[in-house]
Amino acid sequence: MRSVTEDLTTRARIRDVAIERFPKDGFVGTTVRAIAKDAGVSPALVLHHFGSKEGLHRACDEYVVHMTMEMKREAVETGAYRNPGAIAATYQLAEPTLRYLAWTLGTGSETAARIFGDFVAEVTAQLVEGKEHGLINEYHGDPRKQAAVLVAMQLGGLMLHDQLTRAFGVDMLTAEGLMASAPYTLQIFSGELFNREIMAQTKQTIEQLQPTPDTEQRATK
Amino acid sequence: MRSVTEDLTTRARIRDVAIERFPKDGFVGTTVRAIAKDAGVSPALVLHHFGSKEGLHRACDEYVVHMTMEMKREAVETGAYRNPGAIAATYQLAEPTLRYLAWTLGTGSETAARIFGDFVAEVTAQLVEGKEHGLINEYHGDPRKQAAVLVAMQLGGLMLHDQLTRAFGVDMLTAEGLMASAPYTLQIFSGELFNREIMAQTKQTIEQLQPTPDTEQRATK
DNA sequence: CAAATAACTGAACGTTCGTTTAGTATCCTG
């Protein structure tokens, strides 16, 4: 189960331990002493390297964001998102990263907003590009809002991976889990599942109830 | 901003304060002293009523689950899920409840599993029933797994309500926010957004890569 | 109205937390 990450800097080892601990016990629930014990060092050394517990938190955030972007870049460059084998390798290495990501998104922190924003920006671009490639049809509304809903749906699966793992009987943070759930996701996105007419009709009914269909953002408080 | 909940039992007031605090600061991050201060009582009284901090946590869980079931029951009975006005009223009252629910789901607790399981059971039933009413088409795979994916998608929106609120400029835990995002959700579910053929084709490609297409749950560890 | 029960408080307890400090080992550098 332990990765090939044995010969690391002590600093990196402490950070990796924290990345596993924070999602499990929360920031406040994770003690500096527990991190130190897991990393096999004294509590004082943790603060020597990161200044404070909050400094360690920031370092974890930065590292995970960096790794996520790296993963994404690599997936695009190597075309891994079409190659299940490559996905498998990436996932195995990235499991703690994904777990940390899911946790961070739930904290409502600044980092969470940043990550969500990055994803939305990327999916928005994909929506626009997708039209040219024929992947995306013509659609109504704001692409950014459409992207936000899509991202929320996808990240929902990430944040609830524990529950989905139970439902599917396969760890959802592995390639195997991803492959097991993908057909069900695609069945929804392809429009196979729901009756098109009823859905489109319901959508129009709701749109007609909107007080101001296209007014941007007004201060409600 | 404060609800009409002024004339409550002290015990209920403490519980309501805790329901607002736990999602904001986490269980460990929320102190008994803070709860007591918000409720205008002494810390000792909190423990007098709930035995311990963990006891208070359990009481909150129970109450929120109860309220959620009550909301669902009421929505079905009054047909409120088709009536935006009724939805608005329900949501206004239930905002802290929804926020607590979203938090609980992210903790991976036993309560989270219970809530997720309940939702999956209900949506599974709706999938089966939906076929008779024409809302649901014929589809492949296990209805329970399909339901799990659907529930995860929907709850993703709930758990990331902070981010969606920012993206939409409307509080997502209000009826107004629900109405603003619903068209985008329905646009996905109706199959309007993605190209049907490409999606269906991708799905089949993935299904063919599955080692054991219909084997139920095997121990991977 | 007296007695009993419940609601509630102030002060203190032992524990554990993040952090500091002073000092020791280890490593690089000229």
Added chain:
DNA sequence: CAGGATACTAAACGAACGTTCAGTTATTTG
């Protein structure tokens, strides 16, 4: 190989935590 930086530890500090306890006020009950 001296010497300065860096890696690292043991011990302790004050603050804040959940909880306890003895005592006081309010409410119910016969």
